[in-house]
Amino acid sequence: MLLFYAILFIIPSLIYGQYECNVRETEYGRVCVCNSTYCDIVPPLETLLSGHYQLYSTSKSSPGFSSVTGSFPTESSSSATVTITVGNVSDTLQTIIGFGGAFTDSFGINLLSLPDDVQQKLLYSYFGQNGIQYNLGRVPIGGTDFSTRPYTYSDDDLDTFELQSEDYSYKIPVIQKALGFNSNIRLFASPWSSPASTKTSNSITISGELKDEYSQWWADYHIKFLKAYEENNITFWGLTTQNEAFDGFLSVNIPNIKYTAARMVTWIKDFLGPTIRNSSYSDLKIITHDDNRAVLPYLNWFVLSDDDALNYIDGIGLHWYSDILIPPSSIEFAKSDKKDLFILGTEACNGYIRILGIHAVELGSWLRGMNYLNNILDDLSYNVTGWTDWNLALDESGGPTYIDNNVDAPIIVNSSSGEFYKQPMFYVMGHFSKFVVPDSARVVSSASNDKVKSMVFKRPDGKIVVTISNASANDITVEIDIEGVSGVINIAGHSVNTFLYKA
Structure with missing residues (x-):
């Protein structure tokens, strides 16, 4: 039985590819190439414990999806470029x-x-x-x-x-x-x-x-x-x-x-x-x-x-x-x-x-x-x-x-x-x-400045999703404060990111 479940777990990777983008340079930028032998897939969403997060990123220089995990709270950074604040995750707007x-x-x-x-x-x-x-x-x-x-x-x-x-x-x-x-x-x-x-x-x-x-x-x-x-x-x-x-x-x-x-x-x-x-x-x-x-x-x-x-x-x-x-x-x-x-x-x-x-x-x-x-x-x-x-x-x-x-x-x-x-x-x-799934709700949030564009959602499974884009060429530090629990993440230049957090 364990072998059966192990096979089920690895089959998608064997058939459809691995996580890394097969990068090809083009006149206008970069693409990820898929063919008979390879195609990138999305790194799986981890089972997050309370206070833990997973960050998915795509950037101009690194196409595809990359993923890292971490935990909050982290030490607050006075040098954070921008702070995104969610006062109450139950303060919701439209349903997706x-x-x-x-x-x-x-x-x-x-x-x-x-x-x-x-x-x-x-x-x-x-x-x-x-x-x-x-x-x-x-x-x-x-x-x-x-x-x-x-x-x-x-x-x-x-x-x-x-x-x-x-x-x-x-x-x-x-x-x-x-x-x-x-x-x-x-x-x-x-x-x-x-x-x-x-x-x-x-x-x-x-x-x-x-x-x-x-x-x-x-x-x-x-x-x-x-x-x-x-x-x-x-x-x-x-x-x-x-x-x-x-x-x-x-x-x-x-x-x-x-x-x-x-x-x-x-x-x-x-x-x-x-x-x-x-x-x-x-x-x-x-x-x-x-x-x-x-x-x-x-x-x-x-x-x-x-x-x-x-x-x-x-x-x-x-x-x-x-x-x-x-x-x-x-x-x-x-x-x-x-x-x-x-x-x-x-x-x-x-x-x-x-x-x-x-x-x-x-x-x-x-x-x-x-x-x-x-x-x-x-x-x-x-x-x-x-x-x-x-x-x-x-x-x-x-x-x-x-x-x-x-x-x-x-x-x-x-x-x-x-x-x-x-x-x-x-x-x-x-x-x-992938991350703002049906029946998620947009959550009221604020940002301390316009260095990034961001939006916050609450999924039906309770996870908080923060979509963050950085249009500048420079990496920036973003502090995220969710109902008083905060932490700092680094965001690459020219990137779009999805931060998932389990309260």
Whole structure:
């Protein structure tokens, strides 16, 4: 029996790798390389005794996860660069839903381009026990710009509904494998476009509204999608009302349906909401907006002010593409004084601002990892409950995408060499998804200055998590004071760190 348990303990390391990053220098920084023979995993969380801590670190010069342990209290240091104080660990704010990414066609295509054993390593890196344990997954309803063609499930005949080859090749089997590593993934579905004939533009990609006579048909279409995936043993936690409804007002060639705020109110209260609530999927979380900060005022003035629509809404989805212009304080527009709604980040990626000469993929970029970190912390500071990345993996050009909308991803696949690269973005996401587990609560905290960015959480198991980033090039000393018990830790320059403490 002891041998059996010993084998169980070492199997993940034998199959998926060891803790150290297999570092490769790139033009833009450093990545961790995974292939048939090696892939780094996360050092296991120790069983901490009271007063003990474990510190996980990722830095610009040392990618991957490193881990050290220690105990509090330690001798207070008057030379500490910054002090992070938690007065009462029961003084909590929002509850965390989770962190994850999207199961796009492009992700499936890239995953399947790798040898079978490397495919397993990639999925394990995201979802496995010794991976970063993503627990959120976004699933497109039909095709997106990260497909090889525009498509829906009723393109040839509106009286039929058929999942496409992309579902059976790139989405369903991949999601099933991910669920094999983590059965607690919360999946949420997002629609891009209805069939061309149901839109005023008669095109999936050209801007167009849903024709009024197809409103109920389109609501029923969502039920058919949920049922089709359920027949393949995939169930959903949530559903967004429309991916970026305001894309329809732009010439972007992305599959779309254009909704004014007033039309979105009608769609929710008269069609989608009643159809979902009167179906066998009545417990599904309905997430509206699924769009950028820039158009949040319209959400507040129209959708959230309509009591009938609000009755069906559970949460608000946020994309990050206007965040470089719109401050996080705008998230206040996503709040209602009539109903407690969760706010969830539902899409983000780097490399999308091509007009500025930025490359779609900048392999190993530490700056792009910090973009993720800062945006997550900004969002969470305004009571956002989680954050969902866009494509889980892309190729070296940032695709495939049939409209050449190439962007970056936390994992980049090199199919010709049978390997993939974990970027700093991957490890930044892991500092949240791995340690700030679902149902953790953000804790009120303060810092003595702005030398670091920090945030504190209390996990369901009682451990305290302190996320700390150091944007400077210099190592610093940080004092952490938790309800009067304090200690000092050293934080490397250009690093992100997770401090876990057992009170």
